[in-house]
Structure formats: C-alpha cells, structure tokens
Amino acid sequence: MNVLQLGAENWALKYSIPDQITWLHNAYPYSKVKKFDLVILTVGASLTDKQWQELQWRVDPYNVLYSPLLEEKLSNAGKKFLEYQAAHQIVEDPQSLINQLPTKYYKGQSGIRISPTSLLLNEPKVDFLDSGHLHLKIESHNKWQNIGAYQSNIYIDPFRVIKISYEFKKSTNVNLRFRIFIQDEQGDGNPEENYIINFNNRDEKDLPVEVADVPRFANINVEVMGSGDLTLGMLHIRWSRQNNGEFLAGGKRIVDPQTGEDVAYYFNPGDLRPPLNVYFSGARGLEGFEAYPLFRRNHTPALLFTDMRLAIGQFYTGQLIEERIKQVIISTLQKLGFNNQQLVMNGISMGTYPAVKLGAQLSPYAINVAKPTLDLGQVAVRSRLERPDEFDTIFDIDNQLVDSLNTKTLERLDQEFWQLMDKNDLTKTRLYIGYMANDDYDNLAMKRMHKSSAIKKSLLFVSKGFPGRHNDDPMVVQWFAERLNEINRNFRRGVK
Numbered sequence: 001m002n003v004l005q006l007g008a009e010n011w012a013l014k015y016s017i018p019d020q021i022t023w024l025h026n027a028y029p030y031s032k033v034k035k036f037d038l039v040i041l042t043v044g045a046s047l048t049d050k051q052w053q054e055l056q057w058r059v060d061p062y063n064v065l066y067s068p069l070l071e072e073k074l075s076n077a078g079k080k081f082l083e084y085q086a087a088h089q090i091v092e093d094p095q096s097l098i099n100q101l102p103t104k105y106y107k108g109q110s111g112i113r114i115s116p117t118s119l120l121l122n123e124p125k126v127d128f129l130d131s132g133h134l135h136l137k138i139e140s141h142n143k144w145q146n147i148g149a150y151q152s153n154i155y156i157d158p159f160r161v162i163k164i165s166y167e168f169k170k171s172t173n174v175n176l177r178f179r180i181f182i183q184d185e186q187g188d189g190n191p192e193e194n195y196i197i198n199f200n201n202r203d204e205k206d207l208p209v210e211v212a213d214v215p216r217f218a219n220i221n222v223e224v225m226g227s228g229d230l231t232l233g234m235l236h237i238r239w240s241r242q243n244n245g246e247f248l249a250g251g252k253r254i255v256d257p258q259t260g261e262d263v264a265y266y267f268n269p270g271d272l273r274p275p276l277n278v279y280f281s282g283a284r285g286l287e288g289f290e291a292y293p294l295f296r297r298n299h300t301p302a303l304l305f306t307d308m309r310l311a312i313g314q315f316y317t318g319q320l321i322e323e324r325i326k327q328v329i330i331s332t333l334q335k336l337g338f339n340n341q342q343l344v345m346n347g348i349s350m351g352t353y354p355a356v357k358l359g360a361q362l363s364p365y366a367i368n369v370a371k372p373t374l375d376l377g378q379v380a381v382r383s384r385l386e387r388p389d390e391f392d393t394i395f396d397i398d399n400q401l402v403d404s405l406n407t408k409t410l411e412r413l414d415q416e417f418w419q420l421m422d423k424n425d426l427t428k429t430r431l432y433i434g435y436m437a438n439d440d441y442d443n444l445a446m447k448r449m450h451k452s453s454a455i456k457k458s459l460l461f462v463s464k465g466f467p468g469r470h471n472d473d474p475m476v477v478q479w480f481a482e483r484l485n486e487i488n489r490n491f492r493r494g495v496k
Contacts, residue, residue, distance in 0.1 A: 028055060029055075065088050112238075131311070132233055136224075137230075144177075150219075156182075162218070164178070167236075178220050182194075195209065263321055264305070273301070276301045278346060278355070294484070317400065359429075363426065369480070372433060373470075379391070386440060426458040430462070437467050
C-alpha cells in the first residue's frame with residue numbers, strides 16, 4: 001500500500017514501517033503515484049490551495065489522518081480538504097498506528113455469505129423455512145451440544161483479519177456459539193487449538209487469531225445449549241477493518257435487531273455540492289458496494305447501499321430496513337444542508353426496487369434506473385415456465401414478504417406495491433427509465449409504470465428500450481450513466 005506523509009518529520013526515519021507499506025514522505029505533488037491508499041498529515045504539512053484541491057481526488061474519503069496539532073495551522077483550503085475527506089484525527093501512538101495500517105486501510109473489499117443448507121447437521125429434526133433459514137428445536141439443557149459443521153472451510157486471506165456476522169433468532173434460554181479450528185495450507189491443524197466465539201448479541205466478531213502472511217483455513221462448528229427455538233440464517237464472512245468501516249473505510253451497517261440481517265451503506269462526501277446521489281447495488285453474490293468509481297468520478301456527494309441478505313440480496317425490503325434506509329437518506333440531506341429537490345435516487349436491476357419505491361416517498365429531483373424489477377410477485381409467478389431454474393432465490397425473497405407462496409398472494413404483493421406508489425407526489429420528480437424490451441424478470445414494470453397515476457403526474461418521464469432479455473445488452477447501463485451525467489449538468493456540473 002502507498003502511504004503519503006506530509007509534514008516536517010519523516011516518520012519512516014523514526015518508526016518501523018511494515019513491509020507491505022511503501023512510505024512516501026513529502027512526495028506530493030512530484031510523486032508518480034497516481035493514487036494514495038492513505039494520507040497522513042503531521043505538523044509542518046503545507047500545500048498550495050490548488051494542490052490541496054488536486055490531492056482530494058487522489059485519496060479516498062476516510063483515508064486521511066491528521067495530527068491534532070496541525071488543524072489550526074492549515075490554510076482554509078487545507079481545512080476544506082479535511083472536511084471533504086472526512087479525515088480522522090490521530091489519537092494513537094505513531095508506531096501503534098503504523099502497525100495497524102495494513103489491516104485497516106488496504107485496497108478492495110470482500111465478503112461471502114453461506115446458506116444454512118451448507119450445514120452438515122447432527123440433528124435430524126430440522127425444518128428448512130427456505131434456503132436461507134433453518135429452524136431447530138433445542139433440548140440440550142445445561143450441556144453444550146454440537147449440532148453440525150459447515151461443509152466448506154473458510155479461507156483466511158494473508159494479511160487480513162476475518163470477521164463473522166451471523167443471522168439468527170433464538171429463544172432467551174438458548175445459547176449459541178461457534179467452535180473454530182484453524183489449519184495451515186499445508187497441514188490439518190491441531191484439534192487442541194480451537195477458538196470459541198459466543199453469539200450473545202448481534203455484533204460482528206473478528207476471528208480471534210493473529211494475522212499471518214500465509215493462507216489458512218477455518219472449520220466452523222455450531223454449538224448450542226439450553227431449551228427452546230433456534231432459527232439460523234446466513235453466515236457472513238468478511239474482511240475486517242477493525243472498527244474502521246464496513247467493506248470500505250467509513251462504511252456502516254443497518255442491522256435488524258431481531259435477526260441480525262443487515263444492509264450496509266457508505267457516504268462519499270464528494271465536493272459537498274448538490275446533488276446527493278443515492279445508489280442501490282444490484283444483485284451480488286460477493287458482498288460489498290458497487291459503482292463507487294462512477295460516483296467518485298462525478299465528484300457528487302453519494303450514498304451507496306448494498307443488501308447482503310439471502311443469496312444475492314433481498315431487494316432492500318422489510319419495514320424496518322426500508323424505514324432505516326429512508327432515515328439515513330434524510331439525515332444525510334440534513335447534514336449536507338440539501339433539500340429533497342437536491343436528491344437523486346439511482347439503481348440498476350435489484351437496486352431499482354428501492355430507488356423507485358423509496359424514491360417516490362421522498363419526492364426527489366430525479367429517479368434514474370435501468371432494468372426496472374418492481375413486480376417481485378410476477379418474477380416468481382412466471383419463473384416456472386419462462387425462467388425455470390434460473391432465479392429460484394426469488395421464492396426465498398418473496399417468502400419474507402407474503403404468508404404463502406401462491407399465485408393469489410404474489411399478485412396481491414404487486415398490487416400493494418402499485419397502490420403504495422400512487423399515494424406519492426411525483427409532480428416535482430423526473431424519471432429516467434432504461435429497460436429491456438424482452439425482460440425475462442419483470443415483464444410488467446414498464447406497462448404498470450405507464451398506468452401509474454402518480455407517475456403520470458411526474459414532472460418528466462423519459463424511457464428508452466433495448467432489445468433483449470434482462471442481461472443481454474450492457475448498453476442499458478451505459479444509458480443509465482449518461483442520464484446521471486445529464487442530471488449533473490442540470491446542477492451546473494460538467495461531465496467528469
């Protein structure tokens with residue numbers, strides 16, 4: 001990783017620097033490095049106004065640290081740089097801080113989810129509610145009982161701390177924990193060396209093993225004690241930043257306190273000028289945020305959301321999750337000093353559902369989506385004959401939203417969506433819709449949008465169709481990006 005330190009004293013001459021770090025002292029603006037993974041500002045740091053402005057786009061937000069003695073001596077442009085970058089004040093001893101950099105400010109993001117169907121169970125009396133939820137009756141009283149182990153070992157990346165997030169719902173009298181066995185790449189490990197992680201709360205847990213420079217594997221056994229009901233959901237394995245953010249530095253989570261299911265969000269301050277772009281990630285097998293480079297390149301403030309539930313996400317559905325997402329959007333607008341006419345809601349595929357549904361409730365300046373997937377009941381209804389074995393997770397998703405999976409309840413689900421839509425005020429909102437003419441997911445979205453009384457009253461409705469099925473032509477995504485640039489120009493911004 002490339003670390004730029006600006007200041008009078010070169011820390012590399014005074015402190016020990018880990019091998020993974022390339023330390024650059026006062027090497028800006030002359031360094032050939034185009035982007036820095038971290039910038040540290042210490043006493044004596046000084047740049048011209050133009051250099052501060054240029055440096056802003058060569059390091060990501062939340063990846064700037066500064067000495068507490070520095071801020072008063074900075075120019076106004078330097079203070080603005082700290083604000084734009086959501087910089088953190090250094091509170092640690094310098095050597096302690098340096099030692100933690102590789103596990104907190106690394107490049108990239110990673111996370112996987114593992115279904116309870118991957119559990120090799122010792123208990124035969126189980127009930128799969130769907131592929132994402134497993135219900136058991138626990139009767140082990142005051143003795144810990146091993147109920148099973150996950151089939152696949154968990155890969156532990158070199159130089160990474162791994163954390164676990166677990167979805168579960170249990171009776172008060174049931175205790176739940178993992179017993180984890182670690183093995184090296186070349187060996188079977190020592191059964192006597194195992195680690196316990198207790199799940200008495202919903203907090204994420206870092207694997208309690210030291211960081212190593214070689215790959216390792218973890219075998220996870222599930223143990224219970226007590227008497228009552230236990231429902232197990234998805235197991236999430238993620239790269240940890242050790243309280244420095246979710247997936248990206250600065251990322252945060254919305255967590256359902258009843259189940260531990262979560263949605264993550266990330267605020268990119270950009271240049272703190274309107275509009276605020278909200279973007280919902282589409283269906284993702286790997287966990288993390290998408291489209292970060294697009295919105296960073298546009299220089300606008302941006303809120304990125306990603307749904308980590310079930311196999312590929314749950315369309316950001318659920319009353320608690322939806323309300324919390326709206327609260328985050330509203331509080332971010334207030335923090336920026338923006339109004340709703342300085343808000344743009346964006347989404348592609350799975351991300352179109354919250355962009356349209358929540359966007360309509362917020363009456364934004366614009367809703368910009370590609371490949372709208374709004375009729376979640378219809379996607380399931382047509383699946384058996386028109387898309388067999390291609391998107392079975394839609395049944396798991398709908399199973400969270402209706403009492404039973406039948407044509408009547410699924411049709412009612414979609415009716416309720418459009419009834420809710422028509423209660424909203426879109427008279428000040430512009431809609432931009434890129435769609436696939438032969439979409440094999442939701443083939444009714446465009447038809448029902450044209451019929452919606454709320455959408456008929458919208459300030460502007462622009463749509464463009466592309467031949468093919470849902471994922472046949474990436475030009476629809478390009479069209480989405482072009483509309484994003486068009487909206488930015490409406491706010492007197494140039495195309496980046």
